[in-house]
Amino acid sequence: MSLRPPLRAVAIGASAGGVQALSAILPALPVDYPLPVLVVVHVPPDRDNALVPLFQSKCRVAVKEAEDKEPALPGVVYFAPSDYHLMVELDGSLALSSDEHVNHSRPSIDVLFETAADAFGPGVAGVVLTGANSDGANGLRAILEAGGQGLVEDPAAAYAQAMPAAAVAACPAADVLPLPAIAPHLLSLAPVP
Amino acid sequence: MSLSPSPRDGGEDIELQLLLEALFQRYHYDFRHYARASIKRRLVQARDQLGFPSLSALQDSLLHDPATLPKLLNYLTVQVSEMFRDPSYFRALREKVLPHLRTYPSLKVWIAGCSNGEELYSLAILFREEGLAQRTLFYATDINPQALAAAEAGVYPLDQVRKFTQNHQKSGARTSLSDYYVADYGRAVFDKSLRDGVVFSDHSLVTDAAFAEMHLISCRNVLIYFDRDLQDRAIGLFRDSLARKGFLGLGSKESLRFSRHAAAFADFDRDDKIYQRREP
Ligand SMILES: C[S@@+](CC[C@H](N)C(=O)[O-])C[C@H]1O[C@@H](n2cnc3c(N)ncnc32)[C@H](O)[C@@H]1O
Numbered sequence: 441m442s443l444r445p446p447l448r449a450v451a452i453g454a455s456a457g458g459v460q461a462l463s464a465i466l467p468a469l470p471v472d473y474p475l476p477v478l479v480v481v482h483v484p485p486d487r488d489n490a491l492v493p494l495f496q497s498k499c500r501v502a503v504k505e506a507e508d509k510e511p512a513l514p515g516v517v518y519f520a521p522s523d524y525h526l527m528v529e530l531d532g533s534l535a536l537s538s539d540e541h542v543n544h545s546r547p548s549i550d551v552l553f554e555t556a557a558d559a560f561g562p563g564v565a566g567v568v569l570t571g572a573n574s575d576g577a578n579g580l581r582a583i584l585e586a587g588g589q590g591l592v593e594d595p596a597a598a599y600a601q602a603m604p605a606a607a608v609a610a611c612p613a614a615d616v617l618p619l620p621a622i623a624p625h626l627l628s629l630a631p632v633p
Numbered sequence: 634m635s636l637s638p639s640p641r642d643g644g645e646d647i648e649l650q651l652l653l654e655a656l657f658q659r660y661h662y663d664f665r666h667y668a669r670a671s672i673k674r675r676l677v678q679a680r681d682q683l684g685f686p687s688l689s690a691l692q693d694s695l696l697h698d699p700a701t702l703p704k705l706l707n708y709l710t711v712q713v714s715e716m717f718r719d720p721s722y723f724r725a726l727r728e729k730v731l732p733h734l735r736t737y738p739s740l741k742v743w744i745a746g747c748s749n750g751e752e753l754y755s756l757a758i759l760f761r762e763e764g765l766a767q768r769t770l771f772y773a774t775d776i777n778p779q780a781l782a783a784a785e786a787g788v789y790p791l792d793q794v795r796k797f798t799q800n801h802q803k804s805g806a807r808t809s810l811s812d813y814y815v816a817d818y819g820r821a822v823f824d825k826s827l828r829d830g831v832v833f834s835d836h837s838l839v840t841d842a843a844f845a846e847m848h849l850i851s852c853r854n855v856l857i858y859f860d861r862d863l864q865d866r867a868i869g870l871f872r873d874s875l876a877r878k879g880f881l882g883l884g885s886k887e888s889l890r891f892s893r894h895a896a897a898f899a900d901f902d903r904d905d906k907i908y909q910r911r912e913p
């Protein structure tokens with residue numbers, strides 16, 4: 441296997457059943473996890489911001505809502521605010537926008553993944569979790585095409601299969617893992633120094 | 634120095650830079666300092682939907698075919714809006730800002746980046762409900778001529794009006810939104826008297842000058858599309874356009890926190906992103 445360039449960020453997308461799935465991943469990250477973790481979860485626009493306090497109480501890493509133009513720091517989980525797309529700029533900072541919905545979603549996983557692929561090239565790992573639509577499949581393909589890594593929750597065991605199944609179909613090269621194996625995999629990709 | 638091209642793309646970022654430069658030099662629309670990730674997505678969308686093989690081909694058409702400019706502008710500027718979007722902002726204006734404005738005999742309000750007019754009509758209705766419309770002059774500005782024309786027409790699809798009505802109610806409405814429009818073939822045509830004290834104008838926060846003596850500037854979900862330098866330019870423009878102790882309202886994910894001009898403003902309502910000009 442050829443030497444991979446070091447990772448600079450992890451990007452995660454989840455929809456139906458996403459809170460439970462993320463609960464099996466984010467709390468497992470150590471406080472000094474060496475990468476920023478960018479997360480899009482589809483939530484109804486009016487049920488704002490409940491995710492941040494929920495995961496703050498469960499996690500050792502810092503958890504916050506992403507703000508426009510802030511740098512993405514290692515050891516911090518950034519949630520897209522509801523009703524805004526979360527994007528990555530070329531300098532690695534975060535950006536929000538109220539552009540049109542993509543795949544009927546805002547935030548959209550494809551938007552996060554495509555801009556992360558653009559900004560980080562091979563330095564990003566994209567993770568598609570449970571969901572009942574197909575957001576994230578095109579974005580994961582963009583990540584793999586840029587030389588990054590793709591991880592998909594095993595559709596057979598996922599709470600909702602459609603989204604991970606679409607990602608697997610679009611990205612045959614992605615690693616397919618059962619939910620409990622995803623956090624250990626993320627740790628092995630970016631060992632704490 | 635490395636001679637190999639960036640692995641990230643096949644020169645697309647170069648094409649993008651050149652296209653924005655061409656747009657500026659030819660038409661004086663300056664998108665060179667807009668937040669890049671969003672503008673790139675939208676240009677790629679324009680390229681694909683308008684049927685060009687590359688951004689360079691789109692640039693060629695932009696320079697030689699006058700019909701391309703308005704089409705491209707509709708991609709470069711994002712026209713997503715709602716009446717009473719983020720109702721708590723309008724509630725805060727109603728309950729906290731208007732009591733201050735009430736003390737002035739005449740008022741000037743600037744809606745910068747008014748899009749199709751949703752925010753303008755929201756404020757016009759709010760000011761009417763609170764009895765301030767008679768003494769107020771509204772300036773509604775944008776760079777997109779089609780959006781300005783739509784704002785001047787004040788006609789919206791009826792299926793959006795349900796959301797507008799809910800938002801209006803949550804803003805502490807004293808009237809019913811249906812008092813202000815008539816339904817007509819699936820469209821809501823807003824009462825033209827709402828436009829009585831309104832001046833519509835083509836104005837760019839990037840390339841144009843300040844206005845004078847505004848009591849309230851509402852500029853929502855526009856700065857988010859700018860890079861930091863451009864945000865600072867626009868915020869400097871707002872500072873120079875505001876009357877003593879005038880108010881500035883931003884979008885719910887925008888703030889003055891990182892701005893060079895932050896010291897010129899005081900937090901007035903932190904949650905709803907309303908600021909007040911400090912005494913100079
Ligand atoms: C997303 S809309 C916001 C509409 C409304 N203010 C709201 O919050 O719902 C952004 C608007 O900003 C306008 N805009 C973009 N660049 C501008 C500039 N340089 N000066 C003034 N308006 C601009 C666009 O044409 C568009 O109408």
